[in-house]
Each structure stands twice: as structure tokens, then as C-alpha cells.
Amino acid sequence: MASPWLYSPIASVQSPSPEVTKDDEDSMCSNALKDEFRHNTENRFIPLKKAGSGTYGVVWIALQAALTAQNPVPSANTLRAGICAVKVPVEDSDECTVASEVDVLKRVNAATSPTMSKHFPELLDWLLTLEPSENDNFNWFSMAAIIPSITLRDVSSSCDRSKEPMPETLVSHVAVQLSNAIGFLHEQSPPILHEDLHEGNVMLKVDMKSPFKMPTVVLIDFGLSGRCGGTSTLGDELMFYALLFALANTQQPCTHDGKLPPEPLALCHHDKNWIDFVMGLYWALELESLPLREFNNLYVPKAMERVNNADGRTLSNIEDLLRLIMERVPQITDEEILEAIAISESN
Numbered sequence: 001m002a003s004p005w006l007y008s009p010i011a012s013v014q015s016p017s018p019e020v021t022k023d024d025e026d027s028m029c030s031n032a033l034k035d036e037f038r039h040n041t042e043n044r045f046i047p048l049k050k051a052g053s054g055t056y057g058v059v060w061i062a063l064q065a066a067l068t069a070q071n072p073v074p075s076a077n078t079l080r081a082g083i084c085a086v087k088v089p090v091e092d093s094d095e096c097t098v099a100s101e102v103d104v105l106k107r108v109n110a111a112t113s114p115t116m117s118k119h120f121p122e123l124l125d126w127l128l129t130l131e132p133s134e135n136d137n138f139n140w141f142s143m144a145a146i147i148p149s150i151t152l153r154d155v156s157s158s159c160d161r162s163k164e165p166m167p168e169t170l171v172s173h174v175a176v177q178l179s180n181a182i183g184f185l186h187e188q189s190p191p192i193l194h195e196d197l198h199e200g201n202v203m204l205k206v207d208m209k210s211p212f213k214m215p216t217v218v219l220i221d222f223g224l225s226g227r228c229g230g231t232s233t234l235g236d237e238l239m240f241y242a243l244l245f246a247l248a249n250t251q252q253p254c255t256h257d258g259k260l261p262p263e264p265l266a267l268c269h270h271d272k273n274w275i276d277f278v279m280g281l282y283w284a285l286e287l288e289s290l291p292l293r294e295f296n297n298l299y300v301p302k303a304m305e306r307v308n309n310a311d312g313r314t315l316s317n318i319e320d321l322l323r324l325i326m327e328r329v330p331q332i333t334d335e336e337i338l339e340a341i342a343i344s345e346s347n
């Protein structure tokens, strides 16, 4: 079979055809990618939407095909419960990253208590080809889908668009939950190092039922975990502080290089705890040192206090922000589910 990857947008741009519109190209490209995904997962999954892709992997929101094999096919609403997220390696990437991610998720899932497990993806199933050949290169794993699929990057982009700082209470909430999750990883023996902590690798599980509850912070993407082979937790700690520092400084001047001169920030905020928190991050990054244990002692109790004492107005601002982001994330409709099943049956 000709590789569907040949239908890359770049290839299409190089050989323009007057009859083919941009929408046609996108849809051809998307259909080809879906074919590739079905092939690589041996038709175990029916792709619905691409959730994201990076240097090493592509994540698809997909239906478990076995669920649709029943006669009669269950309703779209029932099938919704069988939606999961499936990660496959991008072509030419090192398949080992999928295997090592599965290993880490197995360790994390086995070790966590329910209060901790909510901060990590739940591994459902996987297939690893031990000796991949050109035609047999089946590596994938599935995990519980987080829908709507929102990352901290979506939140900071939304704040950037509306030229608003990220709510301090939300940043504090992320600091508390993420420091817990990272601390848990580092406590394992040997420690689990994430090694790729950034806004795109932190998801928010949003529950919009009333009354509003703060979202659950979920740390995803263990594809680079352990790549350096060491046990020093410093790299993760600095990435974590840089991530919080960037969130705390959304919409502040001079933040794009990741560093902000301390004085202007101190001048424009009056809450002492918040200034201490941001300055603590600043100096941790400057000095390249602040063990997570110390961060937990110095700042987490104050951040927790801020979250626990948040007033109704603060919470409703955060709720509005999350609603706005969710409206931008395309929902999976019943029609899309039924159409995806029909396409997969016709193949």
C-alpha cells in the first residue's frame, strides 16, 4: 500500500491542482492519516479526532472498534463511554519512546493511590512490536481520554488573547497539584523523571457540573521520561518552576525569554504571598536550585490557602475562563461518531 504519509500538506503545496481546494487537501490528508492510524492499530480503534502530535507521537481520540461489533450497534451515546486516547509513534521516530512510555505508565498506575492516580493518564491497553519490520510496525497504547482535551497551553493562550493575566488562584492550584504529582514521581525507587514538563504536557480535567470545582491537573506525556539515564531531579524541578513562572507572568512585560527583572513585578503586585511565590520561582531559576521538598514547605501551604479561601467572584472568573476555552475546543458529536463507524465499516 502506498504510504498515506505521502499526502503531506507540503507534498500537496508542491504540486498544486486547480481543482483541489485547501479544504479538500486537508480532508485528504486527514483521511490518509486516519487510514494510517487504523492500519497501525490493526483496526482495533476507529479514529475520531487527532488530539495532538509532537516530535515522537500522535494522539488520537478514538473509539474501541470491538464495541461497535455488537449487533445492533449501540447508540452513539453508549459508544461515547468507549472513547479513549491512543498514542502511536510518528513515522521515523524511535518506537522505543512508546515502549518506555508504557513502562512508566505501568509503574505510575501500579503505585498510585486513588488521590494520586487522578494526576496521571490511566493506561488501558497497549501493543509493542518487539522486532518491528517495515510492514509490521505496530506500536501503540491507549489511555482513558480526557475530554474536553484542554492543556495549560490552551489556558495561557486564551489569557494572552484576552490580554488578561492568568488568575493567581488557578496558578496556585496548578502549583499545588503539580508539585504533588511530580513529588510522587520523584519518590519512586528509582525516581521517575518526567523530563518534558511544559504547558502542553499538563492537562486540566474540567468538570463543569454545578457547583464549580477547580479542575484536576493531569500530567501527561512520559515519552521522554528517563531519556537522560540519570537520577537527578533537578532538571524536572527547574522545568516545573519555569512553567509556573511563565504562568504567573502571563501578560506581564518581558516574559518571553522566561525571565523577568524582579523589581517591576514586585511593584505591580501588592499581595505579599504572591510576590514571595513569584520571586521564589525567579531566584530558583536564577540560582538553578530549589529542591521540590523546599518548594513544598515554603510555598505550597500558602498556595493551598489561597485556593481554599478563594471567594465566589474568583471562582466564577476561573469558571468563565475555562468555559470560554471549552467553547473553542471542538466537541465530538454523535453524527461524527456514527460517520466514523460507517467509514471504518466501508474500508
Ligand SMILES: Nc1ncnc2c1ncn2[C@@H]1O[C@H](COP(=O)(O)OP(=O)(O)OP(=O)(O)O)[C@@H](O)[C@H]1O
Pocket (backbone or CB within 6 Å): 051, 052, 053, 054, 055, 056, 057, 058, 059, 085, 087, 121, 143, 144, 145, 146, 147, 149, 150, 151, 200, 201, 220, 221, 222, 223
Ligand atoms: N489522555 C488524553 N486524553 C485526551 N487528550 C490527550 C490525552 N493525552 C494527550 N492528549 C492530547 O494530545 C496532545 C499530545 O499528547 P502528548 O503530549 O502525549 O504527545 P506528544 O506527541 O508527545 O506531543 P508533544 O511532542 O507535542 O509533547 C496533548 O497535548 C493533549 O492535547
Ligand SMILES: [Mg+2]
Pocket (backbone or CB within 6 Å): 054, 200, 201, 221
Ligand atoms: Mg507532549
